[in-house]
Amino acid sequence: MLRSSIFVYGLLLACMTGIFQVTPMEAQAQKKKKKRAETTQTATTPSRPPKNKNLPNIVILATGGTIAGAGTSSVAAGYTAGKLPIEDLLNAVPEAYKVANLEGEQVASVGSQAMTDSVWLKLAKRVNQVLQRSDVDGVVITHGTDTQGETAFFLELTVKSNKPVVMVGAMRSATAISADGPKNLYDAIVVASDKSSTGRGILVSMNEEIFSGREVNKTNTTSTATFKAPNTGPLGYVFDGKVAWYHATLRKHTTQTIFDVSNVNELPKVDILYGYSNPDPTLMDCLMNNGTKGIVIAGVGNGNLYPTVETKVKQATAKGIVVVRAARVPSGRVTLNGETDDKALGTIVSDDLNPEKARVLLQLSLLKTSSPSTIQGYFFEY
Numbered sequence: 402m403l404r405s406s407i408f409v410y411g412l413l414l415a416c417m418t419g420i421f422q423v424t425p426m427e428a429q430a431q432k433k434k435k436k437r438a439e440t441t442q443t444a445t446t447p448s449r450p451p452k453n454k455n456l457p458n459i460v461i462l463a464t465g466g467t468i469a470g471a472g473t474s475s476v477a478a479g480y481t482a483g484k485l486p487i488e489d490l491l492n493a494v495p496e497a498y499k500v501a502n503l504e505g506e507q508v509a510s511v512g513s514q515a516m517t518d519s520v521w522l523k524l525a526k527r528v529n530q531v532l533q534r535s536d537v538d539g540v541v542i543t544h545g546t547d548t549q550g551e552t553a554f555f556l557e558l559t560v561k562s563n564k565p566v567v568m569v570g571a572m573r574s575a576t577a578i579s580a581d582g583p584k585n586l587y588d589a590i591v592v593a594s595d596k597s598s599t600g601r602g603i604l605v606s607m608n609e610e611i612f613s614g615r616e617v618n619k620t621n622t623t624s625t626a627t628f629k630a631p632n633t634g635p636l637g638y639v640f641d642g643k644v645a646w647y648h649a650t651l652r653k654h655t656t657q658t659i660f661d662v663s664n665v666n667e668l669p670k671v672d673i674l675y676g677y678s679n680p681d682p683t684l685m686d687c688l689m690n691n692g693t694k695g696i697v698i699a700g701v702g703n704g705n706l707y708p709t710v711e712t713k714v715k716q717a718t719a720k721g722i723v724v725v726r727a728a729r730v731p732s733g734r735v736t737l738n739g740e741t742d743d744k745a746l747g748t749i750v751s752d753d754l755n756p757e758k759a760r761v762l763l764q765l766s767l768l769k770t771s772s773p774s775t776i777q778g779y780f781f782e783y
């Protein structure tokens with residue numbers, strides 16, 4: 402009796418301490434099972450397939466943004482932009498490897514609200530280097546949406562190749578439910594791989610629409626359909642892995658421009674002043690005394706200026722600062738000598754470029770000349 406109760410007690414103890422939980426044979430089987438599970442897991446993580454010589458070669462240059470953003474919740478809006486590396490973004494779209502051979506490179510990892518002139522220059526130089534390679538057919542650039550319109554126009558004026566360059570972003574982070582990044586990235590790769598995208602300038606592919614880098618703007622703070630071209634509409638669409646074109650830009654771009662940044666390390670300082678009722682004209686003093694070489698005014702209506710700002714503008718142009726009248730109105734042209742007397746003020750107009758795009762063109766123009774009339778010519782040409 403005593404012996405049997407010692408046995409039962411011993412058995413119980415053994416079970417609790419796990420001695421009899423797994424026999425050596427079972428342990429080996431479990432080890433094998435675990436290894437199998439690990440192998441299966443690796444196999445489901447898409448790895449780079451071997452190069453297919455029948456597919457185009459696309460280089461993806463990553464700069465950050467929401468498309469590479471990650472948050473702690475899949476439903477809350479909060480996240481940090483530019484966290485995930487390009488490899489992770491590509492792993493979310495294994496289908497893209499059936500469209501092109503893909504090579505990824507991280508140029509920057511920033512939310513595009515932190516975009517700088519130096520990243521622009523680095524990016525433009527890198528795009529040009531990559532496109533010079535005879536084995537590269539096109540480039541895709543992942544970018545935050547906040548300032549994507551400006552970067553697109555900067556590249557539109559400084560990329561020296563006819564090969565497709567397609568920018569893309571996302572409005573929902575990579576960890577959000579229904580993240581739009583993977584579909585947008587897939588579509589952008591489709592657009593960049595399509596020979597019909599050649600010679601169209603910098604393209605921005607978002608939400609199944611394709612825009613010109615000159616025209617595209619972010620128009621909604623949170624919607625996935627945020628990108629629009631208010632003056633022209635989209636150039637085309639990408640749907641079901643196919644591209645369809647309806648329009649083309651007539652303004653000079655890429656290989657047709659005079660702007661070459663290959664030896665440029667710094668851009669001239671150009672700032673934007675916003676127009677509104679009863680503004681404080683001393684803001685202009687701040688810019689005039691701050692080394693600013695050019696000022697873009699986001700004027701009201703047809704780029705009109707508040708009277709006391711107008712007085713300051715006259716002082717600025719007399720000092721040799723180039724002042725461009727643009728408009729805070731989201732579409733349309735700013736016309737010369739309408740309500741505002743450009744001749745008397747020494748100002749020029751942005752044509753139909755919005756203030757931030759006018760700033761880009763003014764920065765590049767000032768690398769060439771400080772003559773307002775020559776720069777006005779550029780604004781009607783590009």
Ligand SMILES: NC(=O)CC[C@H](N)C(=O)O
Pocket residue numbers: 465466467468482511512513514544545546547548570571572573
């Ligand atoms: N949707 C976005 O990409 C916005 C995220 C961030 N502010 C950026 O522009 O990079």
